[in-house]
Amino acid sequence: MKYVVILGDGMADYPVPELDMKTPLGVAHKPNIDYMAEYGELGLVKTVPDHLNPPGSDIANMSVLGYDPDEFYTGRSPLEAVSMGLSLADDELAIRCNLVTLSDDEPYGQKTMVDYSSDEITTAEARELIGFINEKLGSDNMRFYPGVSYRHCIVLKTDSSLPLLCTPPHDISGRQITDFLPKGFMHDELIERMKESHRLLKDHPVNIARREKGLRPANSIWPWGEGRRPALSDFEAKYGLRGAVVSAVDLIRGIGLCAGMENIIVDGTTGTYRTNFEGKAGAAVDFLLNRGDFVYIHMEAPDECGHRHEVPEKVRSIEYIDSRVVGSIASRLRDAGVDFKMLIMPDHPTPLVLRTHTHDAVPYVIYDSRAKYPLNPGARYDEAFAAATGIYRPLGHMIMESFLKDDVANV
Ligand SMILES: [Zn+2]
Structure with a gap:
């Protein structure tokens, strides 16, 4: 089993007038992720506790990787260093x-x-x-x-x-x-x-x-x-999986390095929607097929669009993540005959109307390639469908443990 996290920074949003009061996830054409939302577990997860301010990407990504930010977060400088x-x-x-x-x-x-x-x-x-x-x-x-x-x-x-x-x-x-x-x-x-x-x-x-x-x-x-350097326990010692992080952002790379993970540098990654999506997907598949079991792919583009109030670009960046990262990785792993699980989520919302991050719970999908029938027939991956399932995880740092469990309901 191989494990892939697709982290679309700041993907979650509020309804916006430019999109007929829908969210970017609500309107984006993303058949690969939507298929996974139908066949996988769909719900909401709270990645940044309300008392931690500001709700930064460093805190939120640490949480997604399984480290309680209340216990481990020591500031952004040591991660950059x-x-x-x-x-x-x-x-x-x-x-x-x-x-x-x-x-x-x-x-x-x-x-x-x-x-x-x-x-x-x-x-x-x-x-x-x-x-x-x-x-x-x-x-x-x-x-x-x-x-x-x-x-x-x-x-x-x-x-x-x-x-x-x-x-x-x-x-x-x-x-x-x-x-x-x-x-x-x-x-x-x-x-x-x-x-x-x-x-x-x-x-x-x-x-x-x-x-x-x-x-x-x-x-x-x-x-x-x-x-000071956060005392993150080694990811491999904690979960028994050799892992890597693919990101253009220094804070995210720093978290991976502090957790003892490989830091994969991909040429042409920029943190914008013009980034080298294919390069990231290719590097992740290469790592999974040859060197390790877990890869964390972080894409900054939707967050940047949120901060800049770029509505069509935010939708497009989600569509690129769907086709050029999620779809590409899934088909290559299937072709290689490899079972995999995928966790797809943002770290925090970056609502276009606010142009900054919020503490709101975010929609997530945990998909298992062995799934045979849909758990959420007709569902799509967006804020409303995720809320409608009633599944809510209040502790973001616990989601990694669930994701890495080898239990699939619908085979
Ligand atoms: Zn972020």
Whole structure:
């Protein structure tokens, strides 16, 4: 038996006027997934407990993979750090380090947060700046590591469990930073380095060149989102299955790596509806036929469309997942004569009308290729049909155990 999770990030939605008060899942043409909804278990599952905020993809995907976020979630930075290839020892704290643009004239503590992304600085420029900062401000217990674009990482060696309180820079766009500088444990050292970073970066050749091109300079570091590596139990030890994660998103890759799973990198994956769907499906089938038993395929596209209020694109991304991922994997496994189970679900809703995530329960299907007759005749995979079955799982992190059980009712 092989196990496939198809995770359509943010697929679930609310009815929208553009679709005659239906949801994207309600109107999308998706014969493969709908067939599985008829022949499999269809219901609702709550992936993010109401008291965890915000309902992020990191928490939700951890839950789907079988790890109770209340017990295991330690923040987004350590997941990003792990996905960057940093191992993070028990005495190391990962802190997200943005390269930001602050206003020019005032003393440091009175500056304004102009842009949390420094005009989405390129990775090449950022690598040079972070390398320079590490050379000048790094020490044995504080190192700066370059990531992608404006997103970098500080690794701090410390046994202290005292809290450090930082503010996400995207929450204070256009505001004076005075009240939002780090507080708590080691705040002095961090603020000192932030000030120094401004002195070092403001006239750095990279920033001079950016100004000449009319782009905002990356003139300060901004630490936030600190956390230690989550102590996820090894997926294979827990479930007895060799697993892999296929995703373009660093947080999801980080969860897989923390759970000891293989991280399959597929060329041309972008996290949008123009991503390389076939590449992901092909890599998953190759892994299942040759190296392992469980694969977790994460597709970011529907979530992006939700955040951007792109209605037809959200519908299309679901149709692509159906034909180019679900249908393609199912037919190739059938052709190979391999029994499989498939769990199809989003991590959380990203309603088009809200353009952000919610805590609502999401529709899921657990399908077994050995199923012989429909459990839900006439059903489709959408929010309304899932609610109508009356099946509701209140604890998202328990769904993995049920999915991996080898019991099929309708053979
Ligand atoms: Zn998500």
